[in-house]
Amino acid sequence: MFAYPWEGVTLVGTTDVDHRAAMHNEPAITPEEFSYLMMAIDFQFPSLAIRPADVLATYAGVRPVVDTGKADPSREGRDHAVWLEDGLLTVTGGKLTTFRLIALDAMKHAQSLLPGWQPDLQPRRIFAETPPLPRHPALTSLQQRRLTGRYGRHAAQLIAHANPDELTAIPGTETLWAELRWAARAEAVLHLDDLLLRRTRIGLLLREGGAAHLERIRAICQPELGWNDVRWHAEQQDYLAHWQRHHGLPPQHLLPDWRPPR
Ligand SMILES: Cc1cc2nc3c(=O)[nH]c(=O)nc-3n(C[C@H](O)[C@H](O)[C@H](O)COP(=O)(O)OP(=O)(O)OC[C@H]3O[C@@H](n4cnc5c(N)ncnc54)[C@H](O)[C@@H]3O)c2cc1C
Numbered sequence: 001m002f003a004y005p006w007e008g009v010t011l012v013g014t015t016d017v018d019h020r021a022a023m024h025n026e027p028a029i030t031p032e033e034f035s036y037l038m039m040a041i042d043f044q045f046p047s048l049a050i051r052p053a054d055v056l057a058t059y060a061g062v063r064p065v066v067d068t069g070k071a072d073p074s075r076e077g078r079d080h081a082v083w084l085e086d087g088l089l090t091v092t093g094g095k096l097t098t099f100r101l102i103a104l105d106a107m108k109h110a111q112s113l114l115p116g117w118q119p120d121l122q123p124r125r126i127f128a129e130t131p132p133l134p135r136h137p138a139l140t141s142l143q144q145r146r147l148t149g150r151y152g153r154h155a156a157q158l159i160a161h162a163n164p165d166e167l168t169a170i171p172g173t174e175t176l177w178a179e180l181r182w183a184a185r186a187e188a189v190l191h192l193d194d195l196l197l198r199r200t201r202i203g204l205l206l207r208e209g210g211a212a213h214l215e216r217i218r219a220i221c222q223p224e225l226g227w228n229d230v231r232w233h234a235e236q237q238d239y240l241a242h243w244q245r246h247h248g249l250p251p252q253h254l255l256p257d258w259r260p261p262r
Contacts, residue, residue: 001040008174009056009205012037016074019062028246029058031254052255057204057247066093082109089113100126128152133159138167146174151182158182166220170213173205180217184224192235193242195221209243 003012015033034052041050065076080094080102089110094102100123111117130152133144136159147155159167162178169176183189183199196203196210196217203209210217214236222232 001037003041003044007201007205008172012041023062026246027060027062029060029250031250031256033060034058034250035256052249052252055249056207057209057243058249059204059247064092080105082106084109084112087113130155136167138164143167143169143174143176147176154182154186157186161185163220170202170206170210173202175200175202175205177216177220181220181224184221189225192239196239197247203239203243204247209240209247211240 001013001015003010005011015036017030017033019027021027038050038052041048066079066081068076070076078093078095078098080091080098082089082091082102082105084090089106091102091106104121104123107114107121111119130148133148133155136144139147139159144155147158151158158178162176162181166177166181170180179200180195180202183195187199189195189199193203202213206213218232218236227235
Protein backbone atom coordinates (compact mmCIF):
# COMPACT_ATOMS: atom_id res chain seq x y z
CA MET A 1 0.00 0.00 0.00
CA PHE A 2 0.97 3.64 -0.40
CA ALA A 3 0.92 6.82 1.66
CA TYR A 4 1.45 9.71 -0.70
CA PRO A 5 0.74 13.43 -0.94
CA TRP A 6 -2.33 14.32 -3.01
CA GLU A 7 -4.02 17.71 -3.29
CA GLY A 8 -2.55 18.88 0.02
CA VAL A 9 -3.61 15.80 2.00
CA THR A 10 -2.12 12.31 2.39
CA LEU A 11 -3.78 9.49 0.52
CA VAL A 12 -3.41 6.04 2.07
CA GLY A 13 -4.29 2.79 0.30
CA THR A 14 -5.06 0.63 -1.51
CA THR A 15 -6.44 -2.64 -0.27
CA ASP A 16 -7.18 -5.48 -2.66
CA VAL A 17 -9.94 -7.69 -1.33
CA ASP A 18 -12.68 -9.65 -3.03
CA HIS A 19 -15.90 -7.74 -3.52
CA ARG A 20 -18.72 -9.90 -2.25
CA ALA A 21 -21.47 -7.28 -2.05
CA ALA A 22 -24.06 -6.89 -4.80
CA MET A 23 -22.53 -5.38 -7.93
CA HIS A 24 -25.25 -2.77 -8.40
CA ASN A 25 -24.53 -1.15 -5.02
CA GLU A 26 -21.91 1.57 -4.93
CA PRO A 27 -19.04 0.28 -2.79
CA ALA A 28 -17.72 1.84 0.42
CA ILE A 29 -14.72 1.06 2.59
CA THR A 30 -15.42 -1.88 4.91
CA PRO A 31 -14.60 -1.80 8.64
CA GLU A 32 -11.96 -4.49 7.99
CA GLU A 33 -10.26 -2.45 5.25
CA PHE A 34 -10.34 0.67 7.40
CA SER A 35 -8.74 -1.17 10.33
CA TYR A 36 -6.12 -2.75 8.09
CA LEU A 37 -5.06 0.65 6.73
CA MET A 38 -5.04 2.27 10.18
CA MET A 39 -2.94 -0.57 11.58
CA ALA A 40 -0.42 -0.31 8.74
CA ILE A 41 -0.11 3.47 9.13
CA ASP A 42 0.32 3.14 12.88
CA PHE A 43 2.96 0.45 12.39
CA GLN A 44 4.90 2.52 9.84
CA PHE A 45 4.55 5.96 11.47
CA PRO A 46 3.97 5.26 15.18
CA SER A 47 5.15 8.69 16.35
CA LEU A 48 2.34 10.38 14.40
CA ALA A 49 -0.27 8.55 16.50
CA ILE A 50 -2.81 8.77 13.69
CA ARG A 51 -6.28 7.82 14.85
CA PRO A 52 -9.64 7.39 13.06
CA ALA A 53 -10.61 10.95 14.03
CA ASP A 54 -7.74 12.19 11.85
CA VAL A 55 -9.23 10.65 8.71
CA LEU A 56 -10.97 13.21 6.49
CA ALA A 57 -12.72 10.89 4.04
CA THR A 58 -12.58 7.46 2.44
CA TYR A 59 -13.40 6.05 -0.97
CA ALA A 60 -13.68 2.63 -2.53
CA GLY A 61 -14.04 1.20 -6.00
CA VAL A 62 -14.34 -2.17 -7.66
CA ARG A 63 -11.66 -3.03 -10.20
CA PRO A 64 -13.11 -4.94 -13.11
CA VAL A 65 -10.69 -7.69 -14.14
CA VAL A 66 -11.30 -10.17 -16.92
CA ASP A 67 -11.74 -13.60 -15.37
CA THR A 68 -9.34 -16.06 -17.00
CA GLY A 69 -9.79 -18.62 -14.25
CA LYS A 70 -6.96 -17.65 -11.88
CA ALA A 71 -7.72 -18.78 -8.32
CA ASP A 72 -6.65 -15.39 -6.92
CA PRO A 73 -8.31 -12.43 -8.72
CA SER A 74 -5.32 -10.22 -7.73
CA ARG A 75 -3.18 -12.37 -10.02
CA GLU A 76 -5.41 -11.82 -13.05
CA GLY A 77 -3.83 -9.89 -15.92
CA ARG A 78 -4.78 -6.30 -16.72
CA ASP A 79 -5.83 -6.93 -20.32
CA HIS A 80 -9.00 -5.26 -21.43
CA ALA A 81 -11.94 -6.79 -23.24
CA VAL A 82 -14.54 -5.06 -25.40
CA TRP A 83 -17.70 -6.53 -26.85
CA LEU A 84 -20.85 -5.29 -28.54
CA GLU A 85 -24.05 -7.10 -27.75
CA ASP A 86 -27.52 -5.97 -28.81
CA GLY A 87 -26.36 -2.37 -29.08
CA LEU A 88 -24.63 -2.36 -25.68
CA LEU A 89 -20.87 -1.82 -25.80
CA THR A 90 -19.08 -3.27 -22.78
CA VAL A 91 -15.53 -2.25 -21.89
CA THR A 92 -13.86 -3.99 -18.99
CA GLY A 93 -10.42 -4.73 -17.55
CA GLY A 94 -7.57 -2.49 -18.65
CA LYS A 95 -5.05 -0.17 -17.04
CA LEU A 96 -4.55 3.57 -16.74
CA THR A 97 -1.61 3.32 -19.12
CA THR A 98 -3.66 1.61 -21.85
CA PHE A 99 -6.58 4.04 -21.91
CA ARG A 100 -5.97 5.15 -25.51
CA LEU A 101 -5.78 1.60 -26.80
CA ILE A 102 -9.00 0.78 -24.95
CA ALA A 103 -10.70 3.86 -26.42
CA LEU A 104 -9.59 2.99 -29.95
CA ASP A 105 -10.71 -0.58 -29.49
CA ALA A 106 -14.09 0.60 -28.20
CA MET A 107 -14.49 2.85 -31.27
CA LYS A 108 -13.63 -0.02 -33.60
CA HIS A 109 -16.20 -2.30 -31.96
CA ALA A 110 -18.83 0.42 -32.18
CA GLN A 111 -18.12 1.30 -35.83
CA SER A 112 -21.39 -0.18 -37.10
CA LEU A 113 -23.20 2.34 -34.88
CA LEU A 114 -21.08 5.36 -35.83
CA PRO A 115 -22.11 7.47 -38.79
CA GLY A 116 -19.07 8.80 -40.66
CA TRP A 117 -16.77 6.09 -39.33
CA GLN A 118 -13.24 6.32 -40.74
CA PRO A 119 -11.15 3.18 -40.66
CA ASP A 120 -7.84 5.09 -40.55
CA LEU A 121 -8.60 6.39 -37.05
CA GLN A 122 -5.39 7.56 -35.39
CA PRO A 123 -4.91 8.91 -31.88
CA ARG A 124 -4.19 12.63 -31.74
CA ARG A 125 -1.46 14.13 -29.58
CA ILE A 126 -2.55 14.20 -25.95
CA PHE A 127 -0.58 17.15 -24.74
CA ALA A 128 -0.92 20.11 -27.05
CA GLU A 129 1.27 22.96 -25.96
CA THR A 130 -0.65 25.51 -23.90
CA PRO A 131 0.34 29.18 -24.15
CA PRO A 132 1.66 30.38 -20.78
CA LEU A 133 -0.86 32.31 -18.68
CA PRO A 134 -0.16 36.00 -18.29
CA ARG A 135 0.93 36.71 -14.72
CA HIS A 136 -2.15 37.39 -12.55
CA PRO A 137 -1.58 39.48 -9.40
CA ALA A 138 -4.07 37.47 -7.29
CA LEU A 139 -2.44 34.10 -8.03
CA THR A 140 0.85 32.60 -6.92
CA SER A 141 3.01 31.06 -9.63
CA LEU A 142 2.21 27.63 -8.15
CA GLN A 143 -1.51 28.31 -8.47
CA GLN A 144 -1.02 29.42 -12.08
CA ARG A 145 0.89 26.25 -12.86
CA ARG A 146 -1.82 24.19 -11.22
CA LEU A 147 -4.50 25.84 -13.34
CA THR A 148 -2.52 25.40 -16.57
CA GLY A 149 -1.83 21.76 -15.72
CA ARG A 150 -5.47 21.00 -15.02
CA TYR A 151 -7.39 23.17 -17.41
CA GLY A 152 -4.89 23.66 -20.25
CA ARG A 153 -6.15 26.17 -22.79
CA HIS A 154 -9.28 26.78 -20.68
CA ALA A 155 -7.26 28.15 -17.73
CA ALA A 156 -7.38 31.74 -19.00
CA GLN A 157 -11.18 31.55 -19.40
CA LEU A 158 -11.55 30.07 -15.91
CA ILE A 159 -9.68 33.07 -14.49
CA ALA A 160 -11.60 35.56 -16.65
CA HIS A 161 -14.98 34.22 -15.46
CA ALA A 162 -14.05 34.27 -11.75
CA ASN A 163 -15.19 36.95 -9.36
CA PRO A 164 -12.12 38.61 -7.82
CA ASP A 165 -12.65 36.96 -4.40
CA GLU A 166 -12.83 33.51 -6.01
CA LEU A 167 -9.15 33.42 -6.94
CA THR A 168 -8.31 32.15 -3.46
CA ALA A 169 -8.06 28.58 -2.22
CA ILE A 170 -10.93 26.91 -0.41
CA PRO A 171 -9.48 26.61 3.14
CA GLY A 172 -7.81 23.25 3.69
CA THR A 173 -7.43 22.57 -0.05
CA GLU A 174 -5.49 23.75 -3.08
CA THR A 175 -8.72 24.13 -5.08
CA LEU A 176 -9.73 27.70 -5.94
CA TRP A 177 -13.32 28.84 -5.45
CA ALA A 178 -13.16 29.81 -9.13
CA GLU A 179 -12.77 26.15 -10.10
CA LEU A 180 -16.24 25.48 -8.71
CA ARG A 181 -17.76 28.23 -10.82
CA TRP A 182 -15.97 26.91 -13.89
CA ALA A 183 -17.02 23.30 -13.30
CA ALA A 184 -20.65 24.34 -12.73
CA ARG A 185 -20.60 26.42 -15.90
CA ALA A 186 -18.59 24.30 -18.31
CA GLU A 187 -18.17 20.71 -17.12
CA ALA A 188 -21.57 19.04 -17.55
CA VAL A 189 -22.51 18.86 -13.85
CA LEU A 190 -25.79 16.99 -13.43
CA HIS A 191 -25.78 16.54 -9.65
CA LEU A 192 -23.97 18.07 -6.69
CA ASP A 193 -21.80 14.97 -6.27
CA ASP A 194 -20.50 15.46 -9.84
CA LEU A 195 -19.31 18.90 -8.77
CA LEU A 196 -17.85 18.08 -5.35
CA LEU A 197 -16.51 14.55 -5.84
CA ARG A 198 -15.52 14.29 -9.50
CA ARG A 199 -15.13 17.66 -11.31
CA THR A 200 -13.41 18.96 -8.19
CA ARG A 201 -12.34 16.65 -5.34
CA ILE A 202 -13.17 18.88 -2.41
CA GLY A 203 -15.69 16.36 -1.05
CA LEU A 204 -12.74 14.03 -0.43
CA LEU A 205 -10.42 16.71 0.95
CA LEU A 206 -12.62 18.32 3.58
CA ARG A 207 -14.31 16.98 6.68
CA GLU A 208 -17.94 15.92 6.22
CA GLY A 209 -17.58 16.38 2.49
CA GLY A 210 -17.14 20.15 2.84
CA ALA A 211 -20.50 20.64 4.59
CA ALA A 212 -19.17 23.75 6.33
CA HIS A 213 -18.67 25.46 2.95
CA LEU A 214 -21.96 24.57 1.30
CA GLU A 215 -23.45 28.05 1.68
CA ARG A 216 -20.64 29.69 -0.25
CA ILE A 217 -20.57 26.87 -2.79
CA ARG A 218 -24.26 27.48 -3.29
CA ALA A 219 -23.80 31.22 -3.77
CA ILE A 220 -21.27 30.56 -6.53
CA CYS A 221 -22.80 27.55 -8.24
CA GLN A 222 -26.58 27.70 -7.92
CA PRO A 223 -26.94 30.51 -10.50
CA GLU A 224 -24.49 28.76 -12.85
CA LEU A 225 -26.42 25.50 -12.64
CA GLY A 226 -29.79 27.19 -12.94
CA TRP A 227 -31.23 25.17 -10.03
CA ASN A 228 -34.07 26.68 -7.98
CA ASP A 229 -34.01 26.55 -4.17
CA VAL A 230 -36.03 23.33 -3.98
CA ARG A 231 -33.62 21.60 -6.34
CA TRP A 232 -30.59 22.91 -4.46
CA HIS A 233 -31.93 21.61 -1.12
CA ALA A 234 -32.70 18.20 -2.59
CA GLU A 235 -29.24 17.98 -4.19
CA GLN A 236 -27.58 19.00 -0.93
CA GLN A 237 -29.49 16.40 1.07
CA ASP A 238 -28.70 13.66 -1.45
CA TYR A 239 -25.05 14.64 -1.55
CA LEU A 240 -24.60 14.64 2.23
CA ALA A 241 -26.39 11.29 2.59
CA HIS A 242 -24.31 9.83 -0.24
CA TRP A 243 -21.14 11.16 1.38
CA GLN A 244 -21.97 9.56 4.73
CA ARG A 245 -22.63 6.19 3.11
CA HIS A 246 -19.70 6.08 0.70
CA HIS A 247 -17.03 8.52 1.88
CA GLY A 248 -17.35 8.66 5.64
CA LEU A 249 -15.73 6.42 8.25
CA PRO A 250 -17.26 3.05 9.08
CA PRO A 251 -19.27 3.25 12.33
CA GLN A 252 -16.96 3.11 15.34
CA HIS A 253 -18.67 0.08 16.88
CA LEU A 254 -18.00 -2.00 13.75
CA LEU A 255 -14.25 -1.37 13.77
CA PRO A 256 -12.17 -4.31 14.94
CA ASP A 257 -9.52 -3.34 17.48
CA TRP A 258 -6.72 -2.25 15.19
CA ARG A 259 -4.21 -1.08 17.81
CA PRO A 260 -1.03 -3.23 17.50
CA PRO A 261 0.43 -4.54 20.77
CA ARG A 262 3.29 -2.30 21.97
C1 LIG B 1 -11.11 0.35 -8.26
C2 LIG B 1 -10.21 0.43 -9.47
C3 LIG B 1 -8.85 0.32 -9.29
C4 LIG B 1 -8.01 0.40 -10.39
N1 LIG B 1 -6.66 0.34 -10.16
C5 LIG B 1 -5.81 0.52 -11.19
C6 LIG B 1 -4.41 0.58 -10.95
O1 LIG B 1 -3.93 0.49 -9.82
N2 LIG B 1 -3.59 0.72 -12.01
C7 LIG B 1 -4.08 0.85 -13.30
O2 LIG B 1 -3.29 1.00 -14.24
N3 LIG B 1 -5.40 0.81 -13.55
C8 LIG B 1 -6.29 0.65 -12.52
N4 LIG B 1 -7.63 0.61 -12.78
C9 LIG B 1 -8.10 0.63 -14.17
C10 LIG B 1 -8.11 2.03 -14.78
O3 LIG B 1 -8.73 2.93 -13.87
C11 LIG B 1 -8.91 1.99 -16.12
O4 LIG B 1 -8.40 0.99 -16.95
C12 LIG B 1 -8.80 3.33 -16.85
O5 LIG B 1 -9.27 4.39 -16.01
C13 LIG B 1 -9.64 3.30 -18.13
O6 LIG B 1 -9.58 4.59 -18.73
P1 LIG B 1 -10.75 5.10 -19.66
O7 LIG B 1 -10.32 6.46 -20.11
O8 LIG B 1 -11.05 4.06 -20.67
O9 LIG B 1 -12.06 5.18 -18.72
P2 LIG B 1 -12.36 6.08 -17.45
O10 LIG B 1 -11.09 6.42 -16.71
O11 LIG B 1 -13.43 5.35 -16.72
O12 LIG B 1 -12.92 7.44 -18.07
C14 LIG B 1 -14.19 7.55 -18.63
C15 LIG B 1 -14.71 8.96 -18.31
O13 LIG B 1 -15.91 9.22 -19.05
C16 LIG B 1 -16.82 9.88 -18.19
N5 LIG B 1 -18.18 9.64 -18.72
C17 LIG B 1 -18.88 8.50 -18.70
N6 LIG B 1 -20.06 8.67 -19.29
C18 LIG B 1 -20.10 9.95 -19.71
C19 LIG B 1 -21.07 10.73 -20.41
N7 LIG B 1 -22.22 10.21 -20.81
N8 LIG B 1 -20.76 12.02 -20.68
C20 LIG B 1 -19.58 12.56 -20.29
N9 LIG B 1 -18.62 11.85 -19.64
C21 LIG B 1 -18.89 10.57 -19.35
C22 LIG B 1 -16.57 9.26 -16.83
O14 LIG B 1 -17.03 10.14 -15.81
C23 LIG B 1 -15.05 9.13 -16.83
O15 LIG B 1 -14.41 10.29 -16.36
C24 LIG B 1 -8.52 0.53 -11.70
C25 LIG B 1 -9.90 0.64 -11.88
C26 LIG B 1 -10.74 0.60 -10.78
C27 LIG B 1 -12.22 0.77 -11.00
